[in-house]
Amino acid sequence: MGLLSASLSVARYRVEGETEEESLLETVREGLTKNAISEIEDEYAEIAVGWTPFESPFDPDFEKFSYTFGTYFLFSLRIDKKSVPGKIIQKHTAMEITKRLKESGRDFLSRNEKTDIKDTITEKLMRQMPSTPNLYDVLWIHEDNSLLFLTTQKAANEELETLFKTSFKRKLIRLFPYTMVEGNPNFSDKERDLITNLGPVKFSR
Numbered sequence: 001m002g003l004l005s006a007s008l009s010v011a012r013y014r015v016e017g018e019t020e021e022e023s024l025l026e027t028v029r030e031g032l033t034k035n036a037i038s039e040i041e042d043e044y045a046e047i048a049v050g051w052t053p054f055e056s057p058f059d060p061d062f063e064k065f066s067y068t069f070g071t072y073f074l075f076s077l078r079i080d081k082k083s084v085p086g087k088i089i090q091k092h093t094a095m096e097i098t099k100r101l102k103e104s105g106r107d108f109l110s111r112n113e114k115t116d117i118k119d120t121i122t123e124k125l126m127r128q129m130p131s132t133p134n135l136y137d138v139l140w141i142h143e144d145n146s147l148l149f150l151t152t153q154k155a156a157n158e159e160l161e162t163l164f165k166t167s168f169k170r171k172l173i174r175l176f177p178y179t180m181v182e183g184n185p186n187f188s189d190k191e192r193d194l195i196t197n198l199g200p201v202k203f204s205r
Contacts, residue, residue: 003054003150008150009150009151009152010150010152011148011149011157011174012147012148012149013146013149013172014145014147014172015140015146015170015171015172016145016171016172016173019170025068027168028067028073028140031051031167032051032067032075032167035050035051035163036051036052036062037049037050037051037052038050038060039080039131045082046081046082046083046126047080047082048131049079049159049163050077050078051075051076051078051167052075052076052078052135053065053066053076054076054137057078057133057135058133071141072140072141072142073140073142074137074138074139074140076135076136076137077135077137077138077149077156077160077163078133078136079133079136080132081134082126082130083129083132084122084125092121093114093117093118096121097109097114097117100113138150147172157174160172161174
């Protein structure tokens with residue numbers, strides 16, 4: 001689900017830390033370029049994570065495509081995953097077990113032998129399986145240190161927080177009522193304590 005979709009799921013963040021205005025563009029450019037998505041080169045690897053241009057998600061060249069739109073930074077997080085459906089593994093494992101029994105003339109295989117066959121089949125299929133790309137748009141509003149991430153999926157948000165800190169040396173704080181109060185200077189310490197200690201109330205008799 002992207003920024004131009006008809007409906008949106010958005011996670012809001014506060015960007016902690018400071019970057020000098022003069023070096024901000026260069027810091028962002030360097031962070032995006034160094035951590036751009038790369039194809040899964042290790043045939044056994046299951047996941048690759050990196051940045052890619054909003055305009056060109058499958059050509060991650062930040063020298064060619066812009067990441068600045070007005071006063072915003074706009075780019076995408078791409079997560080490529082490899083996975084083999086369990087039923088396919090089950091099918092090929094059963095076929096290989098049948099073949100081994102026929103070739104050996106035996107009536108059964110040991111549990112360890114079956115496990116080894118399954119592991120071998122899984123590795124073989126994983127090498128053959130292309131990765132599936134998942135795209136999540138990022139809108140960084142640096143003037144007020146805020147960021148919008150176009151998904152609420154837990155795994156994707158965790159990847160964003162980790163890669164953002166690695167790329168830009170700044171921390172993302174997920175915004176929900178408690179963290180919004182913590183970062184708001186309009187609340188006194190006493191008011192913050194009252195709010196952070198709130199708990200659920202039962203209204204049933």
